[in-house]
Amino acid sequence: MKLHFNPASPFVRMVTVTARELGIIDQIEEVPTGEFLPIKVNAQVQADNPLGRIPALVTDHGHAIYDSRVICEYLCHHAGDKDLLPDEPVKRFRLLTLQSLAVGLMDSGVALRYETGLRPAEKQWPDWIERQKVRLATALDDLEANWQKELSSVNCGSIAVGCLLGYLDFRYGDMGWRDNRPSLATFYEGFAKRPSMMQTMPPA
Numbered sequence: 765m766k767l768h769f770n771p772a773s774p775f776v777r778m779v780t781v782t783a784r785e786l787g788i789i790d791q792i793e794e795v796p797t798g799e800f801l802p803i804k805v806n807a808q809v810q811a812d813n814p815l816g817r818i819p820a821l822v823t824d825h826g827h828a829i830y831d832s833r834v835i836c837e838y839l840c841h842h843a844g845d846k847d848l849l850p851d852e853p854v855k856r857f858r859l860l861t862l863q864s865l866a867v868g869l870m871d872s873g874v875a876l877r878y879e880t881g882l883r884p885a886e887k888q889w890p891d892w893i894e895r896q897k898v899r900l901a902t903a904l905d906d907l908e909a910n911w912q913k914e915l916s917s918v919n920c921g922s923i924a925v926g927c928l929l930g931y932l933d934f935r936y937g938d939m940g941w942r943d944n945r946p947s948l949a950t951f952y953e954g955f956a957k958r959p960s961m962m963q964t965m966p967p968a
């Protein structure tokens with residue numbers, strides 16, 4: 765399998781952590797994108813994903829798969845795994861919802877990074893920036909209050925939350941997401957020590 769890869773992307777990390785937890789990372793060739801900017805087309809990525817987004821996976825049968833959620837589901841299927849994403853419908857859809865919550869927050873975190881880190885200061889939109897910050901704070905509170913049971917095991921949802929929190933530390937080290945969220949902080953302290961997370965740390 766071939767994976768369009770950038771170590772700074774939390775969406776890519778979700779896939780590479782999942783592959784490590786499944787024990788199939790050796791089957792994936794990581795193809796680095798190099799610098800990956802939202803206003804530039806990467807022709808190699810575009811060839812496999814018409815949205816031009818990463819991650820994109822090409823299977824050994826030559827089929828392109830995206831986005832990160834679908835790739836994780838494919839990897840579980842490929843590995844014959846029923847633990848990270850169980851078949852039982854109540855558990856399955858709860859975990860998929862947790863995964864979507866984390867991916868939605870990654871969307872906000874990455875968009876905020878583009879707006880505040882890359883966009884010229886005179887073009888920035890303070891109300892939009894504020895909205896992303898409020899969305900992050902509100903949904904992090906929800907993770908603290910309502911998802912501790914799901915976060916107590918390794919699954920497709922807890923992997924996504926781990927990669928989200930890793931991204932917040934990576935890009936917003938001073939945001940203080942741990943403040944008033946002791947359960948989430950405890951979850952991440954343990955989760956970040958897993959070999960799959962240690963081996964996929966974003967670059968310094």
Ligand code: BEZ
Nearest residue numbers: 770772773774800874877
């Ligand atoms: C980042 O540098 O934060 C980033 C890079 C690629 C995809 C998403 C985020």
